[in-house]
Amino acid sequence: MSRSSEAHEVIQAALNEFGPELAVLTSFQREGVVIVDMVQRVAPGTRVLTIDTGRLPEATFDMMRTIEQRYGLAIERIQPDPAEVATMVETQGINLFRDSYPQRVLCCQVRKVRPLAKRLEGVPAFFAGLRRAQSDTRADIEIVDRSSKPVKISPLADWSADDVLRYTSDNHLPEHPLYAAGYTSIGCDPCTRAVAAGEDERAGRWWWETDEAKECGLHFSPDGKVERKVDVLLREILERASV
Numbered sequence: 001m002s003r004s005s006e007a008h009e010v011i012q013a014a015l016n017e018f019g020p021e022l023a024v025l026t027s028f029q030r031e032g033v034v035i036v037d038m039v040q041r042v043a044p045g046t047r048v049l050t051i052d053t054g055r056l057p058e059a060t061f062d063m064m065r066t067i068e069q070r071y072g073l074a075i076e077r078i079q080p081d082p083a084e085v086a087t088m089v090e091t092q093g094i095n096l097f098r099d100s101y102p103q104r105v106l107c108c109q110v111r112k113v114r115p116l117a118k119r120l121e122g123v124p125a126f127f128a129g130l131r132r133a134q135s136d137t138r139a140d141i142e143i144v145d146r147s148s149k150p151v152k153i154s155p156l157a158d159w160s161a162d163d164v165l166r167y168t169s170d171n172h173l174p175e176h177p178l179y180a181a182g183y184t185s186i187g188c189d190p191c192t193r194a195v196a197a198g199e200d201e202r203a204g205r206w207w208w209e210t211d212e213a214k215e216c217g218l219h220f221s222p223d224g225k226v227e228r229k230v231d232v233l234l235r236e237i238l239e240r241a242s243v
């Protein structure tokens with residue numbers, strides 16, 4: 001069975017199990033566009049969600065418009081809580097992610113993780129374009145991850161980058177303009193760069209971070225418990241934002 005037939009089987013089984021409340025979550029990289037295409041062919045009108053962090057490159061908005069026109073749908077933009085962003089920027093600066101690993105994770109929590117978790121409440125399952133070959137941290141992803149809430153379905157988990165390129169080319173799918181500029185992974189504008197030949201696919205994300213810096217995230221609360229520094233920072237932001 002071909003890669004795309006297998007992916008179609010996964011998508012069809014998920015649609016049968018979870019019905020019209022299923023959604024596609026994408027940032028409009030090639031994998032996400034492949035998923036949107038496959039799902040819209042089987043179930044036109046399936047919701048497409050994306051996280052608009054407030055720091056996306058303009059080219060991503062161009063891609064959104066292209067996808068909306070091609071499939072005749074309105075993409076749902078998930079946005080962070082304005083009070084949380086304002087408090088974070090006021091207390092930490094707009095580019096806090098450059099200062100330390102905990103501050104980078106804090107920014108991702110406020111702009112991506114928290115708004116996504118809130119939006120996905122009530123959604124039983126969603127499709128994502130993750131592949132095992134993209135990085136070591138993705139090497140063990142499940143095609144249907146039922147430990148995730150909501151259930152996360154990755155129909156392309158076994159695909160190679162070439163499989164994605166072949167499907168994209170065979171089906172004349174639009175491509176994010178930043179691929180032509182040397183990007184292999186596309187996210188927020190200040191945290192993504194083009195990669196050099198031979199570099200890892202994800203090397204252009206948070207490229208300034210070192211493994212040592214990532215080890216420095218632990219803190220001690222007043223009662224002596226170990227806390228991640230990012231949890232301390234996030235608690236402060238949430239407390240100030242709710243005043």
Ligand code: SF4
Pocket residue numbers: 053055097104105107108109111112187188189190191
């Ligand atoms: S990728 Fe960068 S700008 Fe985007 S949410 Fe994370 S730290 Fe913030």
